[in-house]
Every structure is written in C-alpha cells, then in structure tokens.
Amino acid sequence: MFSRHKKESGIDLEQHEQIEYAQTRINQKKNLYRHFVWFLIGGTGLVIINKVFKYGETYDWAYWIIGIWSMLFLVHLVNVFILNPFMGRDWERMQREKLVLQQKEKIANLRKQVEKEFPLPTVPKKKVD
Structure with missing residues (x-):
C-alpha cells in the first residue's frame, strides 16, 4: 500500500x-x-x-x-x-500555442521597454588588492 x-x-x-x-x-x-x-x-x-x-x-x-x-x-x-x-483537439492545441507565443512576445517587448526606460544602476566593482 x-x-x-x-x-x-x-x-x-x-x-x-x-x-x-x-x-x-x-x-x-x-x-x-x-x-x-x-x-x-x-x-x-x-x-x-x-x-x-x-x-x-x-x-x-x-x-x-x-x-x-x-x-x-x-x-x-x-x-x-x-x-x-x-475545430477539435488539434485546432485547440494550435490556437493555444499561438496565444502563448503572442503572450511571450508581449512580455518580451514589455521587458525591453522597461529595461530601456528604467535601466538598473550599475555598481562599480571594488578592486581587491
């Protein structure tokens, strides 16, 4: 069991x-x-x-x-x-993949836009002697 x-x-x-x-x-x-x-x-x-x-x-x-x-x-x-x-299972799968791809593209574009408008500050590295 x-x-x-x-x-x-x-x-x-x-x-x-x-x-x-x-x-x-x-x-x-x-x-x-x-x-x-x-x-x-x-x-x-x-x-x-x-x-x-x-x-x-x-x-x-x-x-x-x-x-x-x-x-x-x-x-x-x-x-x-x-x-x-x-409009069966294969059609639903194609539509789902298409919509997921569109969402990924939108997220990538938004990420690029945010990185462009609000870049992260860079901190200079300290030298270790």
Whole structure:
C-alpha cells in the first residue's frame, strides 16, 4: 500500500488524451442519436395529438414544432459531425500555442521597454588588492 515500488500505468499521456478524446466523441454521437430518437418519438406524438385526437385541428401547430425541432437537430448534427472534428483537439492545441507565443512576445517587448526606460544602476566593482 505504501511501498516505494508502485506499478506504473501502462498508458502514457498521449494515449490517455486519445482515450479521453475518443470517449467524448462517443458521448457526443450517443447524445446525437438519443436526440434523433426523441425527435422521432416526439414528432410522431405531436402529429398524433394534432391530427388523430384533433387537438387544435384548425391549425397545424405540430408541423411548426417539428420544423423548429428539426432545425435544432440539424444544428446538433452539424456541431457533432462537422464543426467538432474541424475545430477539435488539434485546432485547440494550435490556437493555444499561438496565444502563448503572442503572450511571450508581449512580455518580451514589455521587458525591453522597461529595461530601456528604467535601466538598473550599475555598481562599480571594488578592486581587491
């Protein structure tokens, strides 16, 4: 339990990141499929309520709700299959590196400016005889 010889994990950091990324992608796709199933069940239920049970039959409100819901599903679909892979982990890493580089450049410029405007005094060294 408190021994010095701990078992090392068989997974290195890069593999761990890949596993986490795969897990998030699986969850995104699973949620999309779940959304689609609820869309089908809900849309069918709305049409049945509107047409079969004749609730508000003077106006086809179910089709409006299904249309809006389908737009939301389309946004979800685009987010999971188009935007997320395009702006995924590699894109985030590139953006992060770019921003860190910009910050380092700003800090270097500020440091130069401070050293130029407020130079440190130099103390002459004493000669030791």
